[in-house]
């Protein structure tokens with residue numbers, strides 16, 4: 001940890017940075033999943049899903065920057081390399097070769113729901129560490145993920 005003027009203790013900042021980097025790995029993974037779906041989806045709802053998956057990507061890319069920069073603001077290091085993310089992401093593995101719109105919507109819904117669940121746990125963990133600002137950042141992200149899940153999961157109405 002870098003020595004900085006932030007009044008949170010070094011122990012707290014270190015623990016918070018672990019939380020941020022854990023969720024950063026999920027967010028980077030989620031952004032890649034959204035782009036995979038954006039590129040590969042086919043079927044009667046093509047244009048709606050193609051555009052929606054790109055919207056999910058744009059929202060998640062915003063989260064990536066918020067998480068990474070908060071870690072650095074607290075004196076830590078943003079750990080967003082491919083090798084770290086591949087090892088650390090907690091998201092379910094999406095099978096390769098998906099084409100059908102419902103299959104992509106289902107896989108991305110699973111990933112969004114998993115990321116939101118982990119983010120909700122991070123809100124509580126940050127609150128326990130008495131870092132309300134990071135808890136608020138996680139809260140904003142959880143709310144965004146819930147909204148994107150709504151958009152994507154709505155395409156599965158009647159299917160699951």
Ligand SMILES: [Fe+2]
Pocket residue numbers: 038054
């Ligand atoms: Fe595109």
